[in-house]
Amino acid sequence: MANPAILTVDDDPAVSRAVARDVRRRYGDRYRVVRAESGRAALEALREIKLRGERVALLLADHRMPEMNGIEFLEAAMDLFPAARRVLLTAYADTGAAIDAINLVDLDHYLLKPWNPPEENLYPVLDALLEAWLAAPDPAVGETRVVGHRWSAPSFKTRDFLARNLVPYRWLTTDEPEGRRLLAAAGVGPDDVPLVVTPDGKSLVKPSAAELAQHVGLITSPAADFYDVVIVGAGPAGLGAAVYAASEGLRTVLVEQRATGGQAGQSSRIENYLGFPDGVSGAQLAERARRQSLKFGAELITAREVVELEPAGSARLLRFSDGTSVSSHSVVLATGVSYRKLTAPGLAELTGRGVFYGSAATEAPSCADQEVYIVGGANSAGQAAVYFSRYARRVHLLVRGDGLTHSMSQYLIDQIEDIETIEVHPHTVVAGAAGDTHLRELTLCDSRTGQAHTVETSWLFVFIGAEPRTDWLHPVVTRDPRGFVVTGSDLLVEGRRPAGWSLPRDPYHLESSVPGVFAAGDVRAASMKRVASAVGEGAMAVSLVHRYLEAQ
Template sequence: MTRPAIVLLSREPGMRALVQRALRRRYEQDYQVRVHGDVASLRETLGQLRADETPVALLMVGYGEEEPDGLSVLESLEVDRTALRVTVVRWGDWSAARPIFDAIGMGLVDRWITVPELETDEEFHRTVSEFLDDAASRRGTSFEAVRLVGHRWDGRTQHLRDLFDRNHIPTGFYDAATPDGRAVLLGAGVQDPTFPVVLLHFRRDATVLQNPTDIQIADAFGLFEPFGEEEEFDLTIVGAGPAGLGAAVYAASEGLRTIVLETEAVGGQAGTSSLIRNYLGFPSGISGSRLAFRAYEQAWTFGARFHFMRAATGLARSGDHLSVRLSDHSSVRSAAVIVATGAAYRRLGVPELETLTGRGVFYGATVSEAPAMRGQQVYVAGGGNSAGQAAVHLARYAEHVTILVRRPTLAETMSEYLIKEIDAAPNITVRPRTEVVGGTGTEFVESLRLRDVGTGAEEEVPGVLFVLIGAEPRSHWLGDDVAKDRRGYVLTGDAAPHEPGLPTPALLETSVPGVFAAGDVRHGSVKRVASAVGEGALAVSLVQPHLGWLRARR
């Protein structure tokens, strides 16, 4: 297997010597470390690596007083978009900070790092290791804990690819129609399979599942931790998106017996985001799936229990106890419930495109599909942050990405840092006041029909479509006892009606005492990851007095 390359350019001898020494000592066994002191020889090396089909993991270029054009040089160098472009600076060169941050904000540079001043500078190596991990994720090269064999555009196969990716499970996908796919099946001893086939490569018994349900997969992974019919928890959290995970961490750390129910993957909609750059504590950004997985591990460490692949189907009260019914006909009993089920992307409602879902028409960011977009014309319908993040990520692979929005601009619905990055991207354009009204295709989408909202003029364009528009709260399972607004968002606090004689619901409490709501499912919530996490934590602080009130009644 060809070793990826780490390529360094520094025209300052001192900087070049220090960085070269650190890179060669620690990484040369697994990576080709190429070091240059001039731009011309660097361009030759990049051309040779491209000709040899050797991937570049990191392209590192010095920047500072002796290399004032470092940023412009880095921006001008041609490398595959899966490579991370890193600017290298001396510690204490504060004048370099603002130009670097501006370049990162516009997507012209990916990361920055300071020169290692010590022979064993572990801060430098921790940062480089994170960069290399990100680059490996972009290339799709990693350990395969699971092997998935199926038909490329089959809906069920696509669902499983997305499910594994969002749950941070290293997965290798093999098209059943290719020699590699047939070889994997042959090696597993599978004949006349029912697709998709899931091979749990990490298990000694090499478990093989044919066209499994989500529940069968969870059981095979050991993710299903059974609980007794009479077992009761202090708190049930429904949903493991940012709000649910935030609540789980704080509830479990406070010693509450906590169970989290999640029907798909940790992270919710945020878990599909390729890079969240405005979350506290991650100056270079972090992918939604990584952020969610870290929160999941944190809650798990504190003792929270997770119950995957079972959907909540109903909520009932019996005395002081609340019961959440699940899709496998079991129930979870607890003293309090936090509803953190979030919202789903709204469907387009275009019949000819609905039949092509998963075959060129995708709902959500579906990060796992991005590498398949190489050379494609891609359209992203939506004007929110999720749509912007998806467009930036897809632009690393697609020939061109067009963002379609019904509004005149993105300013009302998208964060400024994303707008700047989109404006600076050479292969992203924005088409305002445009909607998707039709399309053609049989096995795969062939064309999309776009309409100008103002004039009504229509045109047909070839391309693949990702839809991230609107939101529909996942609140249907709650029934009528939990009050909602006309769009289905859960009412809380003063907005929630309450029974005569009972106190007004607490800030995040619903019309049912002991049932709280947090995150996107709640009426009036701010649709941002940080605010959802905060609401989850706040909800736990409101659960505590409710539990105290219940104890006082007994």
């Protein structure tokens, strides 16, 4: 295995050479020193290192660089190597920016230039940071390779699963020589895709999410049979609950069917979350929360679908789709919501082949210089429009209503108005889609006049509606007509407690119709659909879990 890397980036060639020279002189026998002269080049180098399954111990970035400054680079680098230690190189005049960056990018240290002599001003700082990294390094991960068709829905689903779970992989099409060689080596044809080749050389043909997770290093089974609390769903509410439950000593397991972060994890930029004045990507926020929960001792298991909840005396039993189960004293339901499917003709057949629900950030680079259509008028759609505007020739935001003011935060509306390549189309719905191997055109309809017209595009991203994934709770847990979990005083009808309620008290604020089963975040009826409120409800649910357990 190659030595872990130390990456330095500075747009001044002389400074770049000097810092790389000083770092190599001290650490070159144990670390591979990689030098870049722009933030973009440094990110490309990091992506290559990630794909090779190698590790990065330390990042040193100059603050004042054109196009992408040091803070912006370190923020982007966190998605690739969250455990790498981060240092900002600054001039004396930039110390204010460096201090601000401590919260924005979890900055470990900032160094003033010049740092001579390095024995006094550079090496002691780096020694301490490298020692801290060695105590908890990024694990070395081999290369996972995925072979598939560009417009194959199962291939997209596999790539999206790996990307959202931060599993590094290399994508190869069936048209590439190496892709064909891997198919031949696995003894399968070009129609048997996706083919996933794991770091240990095992070939997986059309793997399920659970099979894929097992072979790429994700944890898929709980370590114990019984816990104080099981949290179902690893979105903001579930992660918030896991951090607080584990930090307070509760035996905690977090169960996620797809990927950490939920819908929020797909957001390209969240700018109204407390403590991040310059915004943070959903993936970064989710990854920080995941690491925080694991640090406190929570377990996180992935690719496990919960299909049944059963009260069993004082215990609560959760059954998985494979027939196994886990029990606990209490449960926090934080399954969030999913985007509502469009029902217009042709869309179902093209899902994953040009029609996507959610941001599908893995597809953004492929949209370069093309026309992209986004359906929705809430914050998630607005964030996606801003994000895709970096790549697309033009982004078309399709809104059923007369504008964005009723459903989108003002800061996003202001951003969209300032981006010339985003065009908002009010009173517009998708009436149909057509294509062969992938989406080729959309039929758009004016919701007032009924007049329709056709546009050519290969990209449609849908961000509408909020459907809770709660069918598996029927008939045990009371839900409202839309499927959201009813909690607290809303369960009381004319002052009467819900049928089957066994305790001599009313349900707690976030408690469902089953004692000891709580709901937090978007899945809860009458909840506020925002990241901050979901995190808050996750934390509140844990305080109510404590009250429930103390009374048992």
